[in-house]
Amino acid sequence: METATQQGDGVGSAGGERYLTGTDKPIRAQGEGGRVTGDGVEREVDLPRARRADKLAQGLGWFSIGLGTAQILAPRAMSRLVGVKNADHNTGLMRALGVREIAAGIGLLADPKPTGFAVARVAGDAMDLALLVRTLATPENDKGRALFATAAVVGVGLLDVLASEELSTTAPKVTHPDRSGEALSVKRSVTVSRPVEEVYAFWKDFENLPRFMKHLDRVENTGESTSRWSAGAAQGESVQWEVQLVESQPNRLLSWKTIGISDITAHGRVEFAPAPGGRGTEVRASLSYQVPGGAVGKRIAMIFRDVPGVKIENELNVFKQIMETGEEVRSDASIHKGPHPAQPPSDRVNFQDQTTA
Amino acid sequence: MKATCWMGKKKMEVRDVPDPQIFNQRDCIVKITSTAICGSDLHLYNAFIPFMEPGDIMGHEFMGEVVDVGRNVKNLKVGDRVVVPFPIACGNCNACKAELYSCCENSNPNRALPEKLMGHSPAGIFGYSHLTGGYAGGQAEYARVPFADVGPIKIPNGLTDDQVLFLSDILPTGWMGADMASIKPGDVVAVWGCGPVGQFAIASAYLMGAERVYAIDRFPYRLQMAREKCGAVTINYEEVESVVETLTELTGGRGPDACIDAVGLESHSHGIGHVMDRTKQALKMTTDRIAAVREAIMACRNGGTVSIIGVYGGFVDKFPLGSVMNRSLTIRAGQCHVQKYMPMLLEKIENGEIDPSFVITHRLPLAEAAKGYEIFTNKVDNCEKVVLKV
Ligand SMILES: NC(=O)c1ccc[n+]([C@@H]2O[C@H](COP(=O)([O-])OP(=O)(O)OC[C@H]3O[C@@H](n4cnc5c(N)ncnc54)[C@H](O)[C@@H]3O)[C@@H](O)[C@H]2O)c1
Ligand SMILES: [Zn+2]
Ligand SMILES: [Zn+2]
Numbered sequence: 119m120e121t122a123t124q125q126g127d128g129v130g131s132a133g134g135e136r137y138l139t140g141t142d143k144p145i146r147a148q149g150e151g152g153r154v155t156g157d158g159v160e161r162e163v164d165l166p167r168a169r170r171a172d173k174l175a176q177g178l179g180w181f182s183i184g185l186g187t188a189q190i191l192a193p194r195a196m197s198r199l200v201g202v203k204n205a206d207h208n209t210g211l212m213r214a215l216g217v218r219e220i221a222a223g224i225g226l227l228a229d230p231k232p233t234g235f236a237v238a239r240v241a242g243d244a245m246d247l248a249l250l251v252r253t254l255a256t257p258e259n260d261k262g263r264a265l266f267a268t269a270a271v272v273g274v275g276l277l278d279v280l281a282s283e284e285l286s287t288t289a290p291k292v293t294h295p296d297r298s299g300e301a302l303s304v305k306r307s308v309t310v311s312r313p314v315e316e317v318y319a320f321w322k323d324f325e326n327l328p329r330f331m332k333h334l335d336r337v338e339n340t341g342e343s344t345s346r347w348s349a350g351a352a353q354g355e356s357v358q359w360e361v362q363l364v365e366s367q368p369n370r371l372l373s374w375k376t377i378g379i380s381d382i383t384a385h386g387r388v389e390f391a392p393a394p395g396g397r398g399t400e401v402r403a404s405l406s407y408q409v410p411g412g413a414v415g416k417r418i419a420m421i422f423r424d425v426p427g428v429k430i431e432n433e434l435n436v437f438k439q440i441m442e443t444g445e446e447v448r449s450d451a452s453i454h455k456g457p458h459p460a461q462p463p464s465d466r467v468n469f470q471d472q473t474t475a
Numbered sequence: 476m477k478a479t480c481w482m483g484k485k486k487m488e489v490r491d492v493p494d495p496q497i498f499n500q501r502d503c504i505v506k507i508t509s510t511a512i513c514g515s516d517l518h519l520y521n522a523f524i525p526f527m528e529p530g531d532i533m534g535h536e537f538m539g540e541v542v543d544v545g546r547n548v549k550n551l552k553v554g555d556r557v558v559v560p561f562p563i564a565c566g567n568c569n570a571c572k573a574e575l576y577s578c579c580e581n582s583n584p585n586r587a588l589p590e591k592l593m594g595h596s597p598a599g600i601f602g603y604s605h606l607t608g609g610y611a612g613g614q615a616e617y618a619r620v621p622f623a624d625v626g627p628i629k630i631p632n633g634l635t636d637d638q639v640l641f642l643s644d645i646l647p648t649g650w651m652g653a654d655m656a657s658i659k660p661g662d663v664v665a666v667w668g669c670g671p672v673g674q675f676a677i678a679s680a681y682l683m684g685a686e687r688v689y690a691i692d693r694f695p696y697r698l699q700m701a702r703e704k705c706g707a708v709t710i711n712y713e714e715v716e717s718v719v720e721t722l723t724e725l726t727g728g729r730g731p732d733a734c735i736d737a738v739g740l741e742s743h744s745h746g747i748g749h750v751m752d753r754t755k756q757a758l759k760m761t762t763d764r765i766a767a768v769r770e771a772i773m774a775c776r777n778g779g780t781v782s783i784i785g786v787y788g789g790f791v792d793k794f795p796l797g798s799v800m801n802r803s804l805t806i807r808a809g810q811c812h813v814q815k816y817m818p819m820l821l822e823k824i825e826n827g828e829i830d831p832s833f834v835i836t837h838r839l840p841l842a843e844a845a846k847g848y849e850i851f852t853n854k855v856d857n858c859e860k861v862v863l864k865v
Contacts, residue, residue: 268504310570330567397569408822432587442567444547446623448498449599451528451609452584459530459607460602461478464494 135234185425249348303406306434310441311398317441318390333421350421355417357381380419383408403434478532478615479844484522485847494530495611495619500547503623505559509636510537510614513644514670514739515786515850519604523740524788526588526605530621531786534614535601536562536643538636548623557627558618561644562811563599563610566625577810582621583608592789597810599660614844616865628817637832638824640862646831647816649675652784654682655807656733660684664732665722665774667767669697671834671860672784673737677705688726691718698856703834722774730776739785755792762789783808839840841865
């Protein structure tokens with residue numbers, strides 16, 4: 119495991135210039151942000167995250183090749199290392215394992231989106247582990263060594279699982295909130311099975327937004343294209359900001375930004391497009407908030423990250439629920455902030471939409 | 476009210492919990508009369524499905540009497556007797572419109588979790604972990620049922636609970652297992668697992684015109700039920716050298732036209748393979764044991780269909796993709812789209828074509844749910860299916 123991490127760092131920084139993109143076409147890094155236009159749609163790619171996943175996969179790739187080479191070239195020594203006494207009888211097996219390791223390693227390095235191969239590595243580890251378990255069960259073998267090797271393989275196994283996890287969560291459709299403290303941006307798309315006119319009209323009236331943007335307390339229209347937004351009452355940190363509609367193309371696009379002096383700088387943009395095959399409307403939304411540094415900024419940032427029961431990434435799902443089913447969908451656990459068993463609440467709860475629906 | 480709560484691995488307790496409430500205007504509250512323990516519940520009981528919280532109320536197979544309805548539920552009224560389907564589905568999204576109810580796009584408020592694990596999220600399910608929504612389940616005195624205008628089916632008088640309860644899950648699931656296998660008259664079908672789901676898959680395959688159905692398990696009493704109640708030809712996998720070879724032999728070298736997996740992620744097998752699968756599962760290096768799926772794939776005839784209704788949770792090891800690809804196999808799978816099949820199957824029960832109550836071997840009071848779990852998981856006392864009476 120130690121080795122894997124070290125090699126991962128070294129190799130990753132030298133060769134880690136391939137990134138996962140919206141169209142699966144490899145592109146090169148340009149600073150910290152990247153865009154693709156392969157399908158005509160511009161999309162932000164979370165490059166630091168993609169790079170981390172890529173680095174991990176590449177580290178594993180080289181680790182596999184190294185281990186495999188050792189197994190092929192020095193099967194006896196490797197057998198001794200894992201505690202198999204009768205090393206001569208096991209050279210064939212060791213070599214076979216080595217070939218498998220190298221294949222997985224090459225796969226990890228060569229595949230532009232190596233999820234599948236990372237999973238293959240996990241499977242490969244399992245094969246080693248099964249053999250080690252057998253070793254443990256044979257009395258003439260050195261149990262101490264085998265136990266050590268089992269621990270090492272398990273370690274690599276966990277690393278593999280991490281790599282496949284990282285890869286499978288690097289899908290560009292969600293840009294995870296930036297955790298730097300000052301900025302939060304969310305990006306997500308969803309298909310709503312309603313006509314584009316209806317979906318656009320609902321969003322265009324900003325006073326509807328708090329129904330699904332659970333981080334907002336209230337939006338009040340103050341003019342033809344201006345509104346006042348507020349948040350944070352529940353967290354005892356009420357903040358307000360003025361918003362100006364920047365662009366509105368009927369049934370296609372809405373964008374807005376903060377105006378005037380406020381603690382918060384906010385941008386939002388949402389695109390609407392008819393979904394192919396009469397499936398309703400594709401909605402692509404991005405929101406970003408910048409707050410000042412320091413303690414005040416931290417507290418304000420918490421408002422957007424720590425909304426009871428709802429993660430800000432989930433808000434577009436709630437939008438879809440309202441458009442399609444008429445209400446936000448709730449479960450016994452989801453109405454609570456943080457983990458809660460799937461059990462009815464002990465107090466009587468009254469949701470606003472129960473009285474207004 | 477009293478409810479069966481998951482308190483940790485192999486720890487079920489019937490506890491006092493708050494009564495359910497209406498959260499949404501399309502909810503109803505059902506006072507439960509009968510509820511069953513499912514093979515899927517065993518995966519939670521044995522802690523193979525992640526994202527459980529101690530205190531989670533279990534159960535997704537239940538029926539009873541409507542005691543309260545939300546303002547927008549027009550099709551049900553207080554006093555109606557209903558069976559509730561296990562997937563929670565809105566009826567409005569594109570998945571529901573395509574009758575893929577167990578893939579409803581709106582009913583899982585925790586979509587972010589499965590999106591990480593699976594790419595996209597399936598529907599919410601009652602009493603089935605926080606991965607599928609964190610909904611309280613129905614092994615309890617009462618349950619809140621969301622989208623009551625879409626899910627629950629009204630039961631006419633004259634049919635007993637035991638006859639209709641399994642419309643909630645295992646009867647449609649067995650049916651869908653056979654349905655996905657596109658069975659044609661003259662087909663030879665093999666079903667892995669003779670639990671209640673497997674029994675209904677066998678019976679359904681015959682109803683769809685299969686000429687012969689082979690059933691595979693290792694418990695003699697379950698194999699006997701498959702023979703006597705469903706007309707299967709049985710194979711005890713502990714008594715044959717190789718299930719794949721046996722099936723190849725029995726089908727004149729072709730292999731079954733369709734293979735149905737009704738086993739799921741706790742699949743059992745022999746020797747080093749089983750030790751390997753169990754070890755990896757214990758070390759979290761594979762989430763599922765897939766011995767039955769491997770066999771189903773290897774056994775299936777060229778160009779045949781493998782239909783997977785056993786539940787799997789995550790990533791698997793040694794999946795014979797080469798066999799699938801090179802031999803033109805079709806794989807179909809899914810949590811059952813219960814809402815799609817319920818009316819048709821209720822009709823078959825009403826006119827006497829099917830009586831699913833034959834699988835029930837144990838009727839216990841709700842208070843003894845923990846005992847029910849224990850005997851069902853250990854397959855003791857010739858246990859096939861446990862129904863809890865409330
Ligand atoms: N797809 C769905 O919607 C859905 C619905 C209900 C249940 N399920 C799943 O169906 C599966 C079966 O459910 P059940 O209630 O019948 O459970 P069960 O535990 O009663 O039955 C499983 C049977 O499989 C047998 N088995 C184990 N390993 C085997 C092997 N290698 N070959 C052949 N048989 C083997 C067991 O001996 C047992 O009899 C479970 O995984 C459950 O989660 C799926
Ligand atoms: Zn079930
Ligand atoms: Zn739906």
